[in-house]
Amino acid sequence: MKPFILLTLLLCACQTDMKFENAVPGATLHNLRFEVRDSSYVAQGQRLLAGQTSQKISISPGDAGASGTIHFELEVDGRRVALRTTEAFVAVEDEETTFTIGPDTPVDHLLVEDTTMALWAE
Amino acid sequence: MLKRLALIALILGCDVSDGAPTAGTISDPAVRKIDTLLLTLDLRLDALSLAPGQVEWVELEVDGRPWGRYAPDAVEPGGEVDQDGWRLNHRPDPEVIVAAAEREMQRADAPPGDVAGWASALAHALDAGDHLARLRTVRLKRDDGEVVELEPNLLIPFTAQPGASSALIGEIELPISKSEVTQ
Numbered sequence: 001m002k003p004f005i006l007l008t009l010l011l012c013a014c015q016t017d018m019k020f021e022n023a024v025p026g027a028t029l030h031n032l033r034f035e036v037r038d039s040s041y042v043a044q045g046q047r048l049l050a051g052q053t054s055q056k057i058s059i060s061p062g063d064a065g066a067s068g069t070i071h072f073e074l075e076v077d078g079r080r081v082a083l084r085t086t087e088a089f090v091a092v093e094d095e096e097t098t099f100t101i102g103p104d105t106p107v108d109h110l111l112v113e114d115t116t117m118a119l120w121a122e
Numbered sequence: 123m124l125k126r127l128a129l130i131a132l133i134l135g136c137d138v139s140d141g142a143p144t145a146g147t148i149s150d151p152a153v154r155k156i157d158t159l160l161l162t163l164d165l166r167l168d169a170l171s172l173a174p175g176q177v178e179w180v181e182l183e184v185d186g187r188p189w190g191r192y193a194p195d196a197v198e199p200g201g202e203v204d205q206d207g208w209r210l211n212h213r214p215d216p217e218v219i220v221a222a223a224e225r226e227m228q229r230a231d232a233p234p235g236d237v238a239g240w241a242s243a244l245a246h247a248l249d250a251g252d253h254l255a256r257l258r259t260v261r262l263k264r265d266d267g268e269v270v271e272l273e274p275n276l277l278i279p280f281t282a283q284p285g286a287s288s289a290l291i292g293e294i295e296l297p298i299s300k301s302e303v304t305q
């Protein structure tokens with residue numbers, strides 16, 4: 001029995017989790033997902049009001065500690081735009097990490113990146 | 123320029139969806155507010171009026187927040203009188219400016235790089251009621267390429283009507299002096 005309990009405790013201690021937090025005043029974030037390697041971790045509920053934090057999401061051991069990006073839709077005054085973070089986010093292995101999207105979070109728009117110079121040129 | 127406008131229209135084009143994430147932009151008509159401002163601009167030089175086609179863009183603020191930079195609607199260049207390289211008319215022939223979010227020029231020149239920038243770009247929506255616009259800058263371009271930037275900083279109160287999606291800022295007559303537009 002003791003080895004079983006120890007093994008259970010060990011497994012619990014090795015869990016890697018993440019949460020999303022919306023720290024953008026006056027904005028709602030929709031469809032948040034953390035994309036890392038070939039995996040995609042989606043926030044339950046799909047929508048975070050300013051100041052809200054999502055429920056905990058478990059990260060598989062293979063993706064723990066790996067760099068990924070966050071995709072989401074930003075809504076202000078009823079308008080939305082799909083964005084992606086340009087800096088890496090990492091779910092720290094064996095810990096619970098909160099990914100905070102704030103006003104200063106660097107992002108790009110997929111359409112902008114895909115069309116770059118040719119369309120911006122005069 | 124057309125490509126740029128097409129891209130901005132794509133980015134801010136309105137569609138409704140509540141499904142999976144998309145690469146485009148979605149707007150919900152149920153919560154849509156006033157997002158288009160209209161104005162006409164008659165630049166008066168002495169007793170004459172600047173002919174259309176010479177205003178490159180105007181920059182607006184609304185209620186102290188940037189509203190963006192907008193080009194007038196394209197027109198056939200005209201002008202009855204030539205004075206220091208500027209085409210002038212005896213009768214007023216104002217430029218028509220439609221300051222709609224999807225027409226904003228600044229976003230294409232320098233797309234926002236952070237969440238705050240995008241949030242500001244999306245916040246082109248006004249509630250019904252009284253507002254205060256500021257005509258910050260008017261950029262003129264002569265046919266020979268000479269560029270002049272005026273900074274009238276003109277304050278224009280206007281009222282947005284309930285249920286409307288656009289509001290008329292006004293028919294603005296702006297006197298300019300010869301020294302402002304000649305180098």
